[in-house]
Amino acid sequence: MRLVLIGPPGAGKGTQAAILSEKLGVPHISTGDLFRDHVSRRTSLGRDAQRYLDTGELVPDHLTSSMVRERLEQPDARPGFLLDGFPRTVPQAHELTGVLDGFGATLDAVLELTAPEDVLVARLLGRGRPDDAVDVIRQRQRVYWQQTAPLLDHYASILLSVPALGPVEEITARILDSLAGRTRLLEGPLEPS
């Protein structure tokens, strides 16, 4: 299964992606985690990306796309993946389509996690990551609505929107339910035997 998880910062994408990756048996690919790993290893990509992470801006598409392309070409991601934090712009979505075209593959669904902004900010303030200072949080929310939210229209035909409120396991159950509905739809009506 090839899935993309989209949602504003604080919606719980990382938490849900880790659980879903286990349940669905596909690798969890988080561009935020990949960037943080480069920053901590002080690679040249990490040095280029750091100031964007620190200010809550998006890392330029050319740096992001080549990192993702390389990751998707790894053997474990060929049968399926759960992308968390990519694509985040319409050009990145085109880049993803291009990579998948190369494999003769398509996305099965795009999952959107939704939550009111005050809940999101409260969650992020409690998390304590280095880019969770209040001004950086606000900037990441702005960037989401300006640059990432247009993807919801782009993916309208395969979009599944799930409210990300309540206990973690309830949100997971809601996601799995909506994915099951989508899978049934893709498979179509059962042939009479």
Ligand code: AMP
């Ligand atoms: P996240 O862990 O998804 O919240 O990402 C943390 C930070 O990594 C973001 O605020 C961006 O600076 C950067 N980042 C992650 N994914 C992307 C992406 N697809 N495009 C550009 N920047 C990204």
